[in-house]
Amino acid sequence: MTFVQLIDCKTSRFDEMNRIMDRWVEKTRGRRTATHDVIGRDRSDASHFIEIVEFPSYEEAMRNSNLPETDQVFREMVALCDEMPTFVDLEVVRDEQLYTDAVRRLFGTLATAGELPPLNDLIAEGCHSHDPVNPQDTIGLDAIRREYRMWRDAFDFTFTIEDLIEQGDRVCARWTWDATHKGEFLGIPSTGRRVGMSGMTLFRFGEDAKIAETWWQHDQLGLMEQLGALDELER
The missing domain is CATH 3.10.450.50 (Nuclear Transport Factor 2; Chain: A,)
Known part of the structure; x- marks a missing residue:
């Protein structure tokens, strides 16, 4: 079953965070299991970002989380956040294309x-x-x-x-x-x-x-x- 993770964070240093994510994508090429990744900025708060990451299943998401590069990039991103990010784990129950x-x-x-x-x-x-x-x-x-x-x-x-x-x-x-x-x-x-x-x-x-x-x-x-x-x- 498709699995989606929402990552909610606030940062005034998004450009730096974006460069970290680019490095993570490059280092994990061929091994990361996410199938779709979208980042949105809150129109009413320019420091508020939500990342939506889609995986084929919860098990594949855990494989992705267990990559050593994932742990490293998470710590680097947290250091750029104004407060601790929050996570919401979702099992997809309806998906309309x-x-x-x-x-x-x-x-x-x-x-x-x-x-x-x-x-x-x-x-x-x-x-x-x-x-x-x-x-x-x-x-x-x-x-x-x-x-x-x-x-x-x-x-x-x-x-x-x-x-x-x-x-x-x-x-x-x-x-x-x-x-x-x-x-x-x-x-x-x-x-x-x-x-x-x-x-x-x-x-x-x-x-x-x-x-x-x-x-x-x-x-x-x-x-x-x-x-x-x-x-x-x-x-």
């Missing part, structure tokens, strides 16, 4: 039959979509919805998300796409063929927690081959 949930919702919505929803709860009005198969970026929610409708009019399809990784304001999805060609696509009449491709999409979220930018990578050449579009070129 809100950006990854939004990405899952988008893929699910795109693959759902019927009228395409407005998507304004997921995508920002000024969103930029980058796709190497398009000569220009698709800019704006309305233009992005038109592009999505073009795919939906041409295919009945499903997405399978193989991997979903969130870091900061970005989410990367690796997916596979399985479809039936039911309508005209880039000048190719409906073939009724079952087709598929794999790809990756990087999503950047804005301050409003909506998708602000996307980068698509997919095997469109392979798709065109499956649709028979390359047959004439091979003759």
Whole structure:
């Protein structure tokens, strides 16, 4: 079970403390067990800092604490604090990855039959979509919805998300796409063929927690081959 430790301290010498932490990171590289570390400063008190450290489990946190470098850096940091730091140990009982949930919702919505929803709860009005198969970026929610409708009019399809990784304001999805060609696509009449491709999409979220930018990578050449579009070129 994920374990989180909160370290609450007051110091007027944060720059010095920061340098100590940098040295600890360097000395323990490859051996420390923390997976995420965030330090926040109190907006109402510039000397008040809270560090949030995440570990895969309590046992891994104890392994981290038992490193000799950890004990040394703790003593050095305490010496820079205005008072003794306090610690809160937390077993995580609920963990929501809100950006990854939004990405899952988008893929699910795109693959759902019927009228395409407005998507304004997921995508920002000024969103930029980058796709190497398009000569220009698709800019704006309305233009992005038109592009999505073009795919939906041409295919009945499903997405399978193989991997979903969130870091900061970005989410990367690796997916596979399985479809039936039911309508005209880039000048190719409906073939009724079952087709598929794999790809990756990087999503950047804005301050409003909506998708602000996307980068698509997919095997469109392979798709065109499956649709028979390359047959004439091979003759």
